[in-house]
Amino acid sequence: MSTTTTTNDELIKRVDQLQDHVDELDDRVDTLEEENANLREEIDDLHEEKERLRQQNEQLRERVDDVDDRVDDLEDQPDVDIDGTDYESLTVNEVPIGRIISSKAPRGDLKDEIEDLEARLSGETPTSDAEETPSSEGPEPETPLERIVALPEELVEQELTENQQRARFIAKDIREYSSKAPAGRVIKAATMGRVLKAAFDTAHTETINRVREFLNKLGQDDVDLVDRDNSKIIVFDECLVRRLDQYDTNHGCVMEEAA
Template structure:
């Protein structure tokens, strides 16, 4: 190999080493940029999670405030109509049946969770699963039904409140049980038959009569 060839080879090696150094510098800068962006994204994700949590809390408080206001309205209607004669045939029904029979003009006086409980009770056979004790409706199913109804996943507190309403308004025909960490609302065969036979009445009792039955 001639001296000229050796010098050319050395020059190429120097050039390649410079390119390698430049690439290493670029790579380091890119890694630093990626790391900085990753930290920014992580920070933004954490902030977003905090905002979502706060929004959920505010929404839950708003629902609670709305429920409280409507409960007060219902109590007021009950007091104002305490001397109004009630339909004897209606008083023989469970509050949950009476809830289903409410005329359309009375529905606006229901709280959001009362309306959700009514929605589920109207088609209980469609949603509940047949079990030895009657029919069972678990929290996951209620969450799925409400998501389909409202287009968003309900809060755990909302699902629990709806289950409580079904239990309270169903009286002896409904109870809540917890097995293997899962809450279920159990309806007796008779309760489901009664609910299935109940139809919305345009001339039934108003919200006052139903509220009086809940107390």
């Protein structure tokens, strides 16, 4: 009887110990679950921090791009110099702007500017008797655009504005810069921008638009401005392109030799 009682007491004690151990394990599980929940929160916080840093990085990159653009714009600013208060001594990138301004009447809008250019090219208002455009052999220019392409190099800067010079530059080699299409030869704004950037180190949207307008107006019926794919393209009539091909790099109108 005594042995049985002892055995029961030991079993009860053992059960109590096991229960205590189970309780400890439960507590440990609760602790681990709590720690796991805390770790998940920390991971979520880290993900949020990572996203915030990514956004900040993108913003910083945009700011760097903006600063680069501003630096490029500042570097494109002309070198202006003037001697005293005499505006005629004003030079911009070593070009005597003041003297040119003083010798020419103020210009109006694009239409007035083109009309003035056409008048001067046609000989109605020559710059001076000593600077008349020499006659050239070959076909007679049919458009103002051909006349500015045929203009002698020594008169280009004097007679043409910067954007007119840019339009002339593109027109001289339009076959090289354009692509063939059923309607004629086509040059896109992107191509024009690359040409202007390479030749004049400028490709601002306003500059491209201005040059495009000059090509359209000076080319008259032989140059069309067409909307295509949310962009404007210039279409040159093939006959005009062939005529422009006949003006060599010396800016004189010459006929192509027979093949």
